[in-house]
Each structure stands twice: as structure tokens, then as C-alpha cells.
Amino acid sequence: MKNSTIFRGMTRDGSARIVVIDSTAIVSRATMLHKTAPTATAALGRLLTAASMIGSLSGEKGDTVTLGINADGELGKLLAVADYYGNVKGYVENPSADPERKPNGKLDVGGAVGEGYLYLVREKGNGEPHVGTVALKSGEIAEDVAAYFAESEQIPTLCALGVLVNPDGTCLAAGGALIQLLPFADPATVDAIEKNSDALKEISGLVASGMDGFDIASVALRGIEFDPFDTIEVEYFCDCSHERFLRGIRTISRDEILRMLSEQEAETGERTLSVDCRFCGKKYAYTEEELFKTEADPE
Numbered sequence: 480m481k482n483s484t485i486f487r488g489m490t491r492d493g494s495a496r497i498v499v500i501d502s503t504a505i506v507s508r509a510t511m512l513h514k515t516a517p518t519a520t521a522a523l524g525r526l527l528t529a530a531s532m533i534g535s536l537s538g539e540k541g542d543t544v545t546l547g548i549n550a551d552g553e554l555g556k557l558l559a560v561a562d563y564y565g566n567v568k569g570y571v572e573n574p575s576a577d578p579e580r581k582p583n584g585k586l587d588v589g590g591a592v593g594e595g596y597l598y599l600v601r602e603k604g605n606g607e608p609h610v611g612t613v614a615l616k617s618g619e620i621a622e623d624v625a626a627y628f629a630e631s632e633q634i635p636t637l638c639a640l641g642v643l644v645n646p647d648g649t650c651l652a653a654g655g656a657l658i659q660l661l662p663f664a665d666p667a668t669v670d671a672i673e674k675n676s677d678a679l680k681e682i683s684g685l686v687a688s689g690m691d692g693f694d695i696a697s698v699a700l701r702g703i704e705f706d707p708f709d710t711i712e713v714e715y716f717c718d719c720s721h722e723r724f725l726r727g728i729r730t731i732s733r734d735e736i737l738r739m740l741s742e743q744e745a746e747t748g749e750r751t752l753s754v755d756c757r758f759c760g761k762k763y764a765y766t767e768e769e770l771f772k773t774e775a776d777p778e
């Protein structure tokens with residue numbers, strides 16, 4: 480399968496910037512790791528697609544973007560984390576969620592997400608993270624991301640997200656586009672972008688037909704001159720490690736760790752604490768000795 484790619488460009492008049500992603504490989508990897516049913520594939524796929532594009536627009540190396548949904552639907556919580564390049568990882572609390580199709584035969588992502596809010600956390604290499612939230616509009620995710628940018632960051636944004644799902648839950652094609660207006664955008668350019676936006680409603684179909692990021696940007700910006708900036712490869716990427724989890728566990732109280740150790744001992748007969756990475760499924764195990772070794776201890 481082709482690697483996922485992000486195309487970036489800008490209208491020549493400086494009115495808008497555009498990002499287009501073919502996220503088929505990313506979403507396929509996610510469905511394999513999380514064994515998602517069709518509706519969960521679509522929901523998690525759309526969130527990963529959005530997070531990757533938003534990550535690729537963040538300012539500096541070391542920045543990360545976390546896009547999450549807390550809502551009351553069958554899917555439970557959804558989360559996606561992207562780096563500055565657009566590499567992304569994510570999970571859905573209930574990957575087997577797959578409610579009845581809508582009357583038009585489409586997957587009911589909005590129904591499975593439910594009511595709640597979408598949030599975005601921007602973390603810099605150092606300094607306080609910036610958190611913004613918005614109440615979900617439809618739970619279909621693209622509309623919610625656009626609402627987030629309009630309401631929380633005051634950036635008029637057009638967002639299209641699409642995942643074509645096979646009956647077995649795997650991904651046939653996935654993609655997205657994000658167009659953000661810059662200050663003093665030319666109203667004629669804005670009008671043209673709006674007129675073209677219908678063509679992006681089935682963006683996964685455009686990806687499936689073989690169009691690349693530049694081709695899709697040409698559809699989104701039909702009638703507008705634009706300059707390509709670059710095209711970069713991105714992937715589903717998890718940066719978990721033994722050390723990283725250990726640091727996390729050490730923030731838990733000693734009593735709580737002892738309680739968990741006893742619980743796992745009763746279950747498995749071994750007094751080790753094992754954790755599974757929620758993003759990639761890798762397993763890590765820690766002995767009591769390792770968990771309570773302090774910095775002062777000689778190695």
C-alpha cells in the first residue's frame with residue numbers, strides 16, 4: 480500500500496492555506512491494530528485524518544496536537560495525537576461499536592459518537608499546553624473540527640474528512656482536506672472556495688479514484704490560482720517505550736501501585752505490573768523492584 484502523504488499549499492493571493500491528506504495507509508494501520516468494526520473505523524479514521532492535518536500545520540518541531548472527543552455514544556472516548564510532521568496515533572474506547580446504518584445506508588458516525596464535546600490540546604516543547612473545546616455539532620467530526628477552529632481559534636475553516644470502509648471493517652480509502660482563511664482574505668476567493676466545497680463531500684471517493692493531494696487541491700481551489708508548498712510522507716506512529724510507561728506509572732501513588740501489583744499477582748500468579756499501550760497494543764511489564772527503585776539507588 481502507498482504511504483500516506485500530506486500536500487500543503489496556499490492560494491497565490493494569500494487568502495487561504497490548504498492541506499490535503501491521503502490517509503489510507505494510516506487508517507488501515509489503525510484498523511489492523513484496533514480491530515475496528517466499520518463504524519469505529521470511520522470515526523477513528525476521520526479523527527486520525529484530522530489530527531494529522533492539524534499537526535502538520537503546527538508551528539515548530541516538538542509541537543504535538545491532541546484531538547479528542549468525549550461524548551456519550553456507543554464509541555466511547557476517541558483520541559488522536561499527532562506530531563509536527565503529521566505522524567499520528569489514536570484509539571477508540573469501543574472499537575466494536577457498529578450501530579445500524581442510517582436510512583440512506585451510510586454509517587451512522589454521528590449517532591455512534593453521540594453528544595458531548597471535541598477538544599484540542601496544543602503542546603509546545605516547553606510551556607503550558609493550550610486547550611480548546613467545542614460542543615459537538617453533529618458528531619460527524621469534519622463539521623465539529625470546522626466549528627472548533629471557528630469558535631475556539633477564530634479561524635474560518637473548511638474541513639472535509641472521509642473514510643471508505645469495507646464490510647469487514649478495513650479501510651478502502653481515506654482522506655481529508657483543511658482550508659483555512661488568512662486575515663484579509665479576498666471575498667472573491669472565499670466565494671469560490673465555498674462554491675467548490677461540495678466536491679469535497681466525498682473526499683474518500685476522490686482518493687479511491689487515484690487522485691493525489693495536488694489533484695484534490697485543484698478541485699477544492701478550482702478557479703483560484705494556488706502554489707504548492709510541499710508534499711510529505713506521514714505514518715501511523717507510536718512512540719511508546721518501556722521507559723516512558725515507567726515514568727507514567729511512577730506518577731501514581733505507592734499505595735495504588737501496590738494495590739495493582741497484588742491484583743495482578745492474584746490474577747496471574749506473578750507479581751509484575753503489565754500494561755498495554757492503548758495506541759499500538761505493545762505490552763510492557765514491570766517488577767516491583769523496578770517500580771520502586773529510586774534515583775538514589777545504586778544500579
Ligand SMILES: [Zn+2]
Binds near residue numbers: 717718719756758761
Ligand atoms: Zn505504543
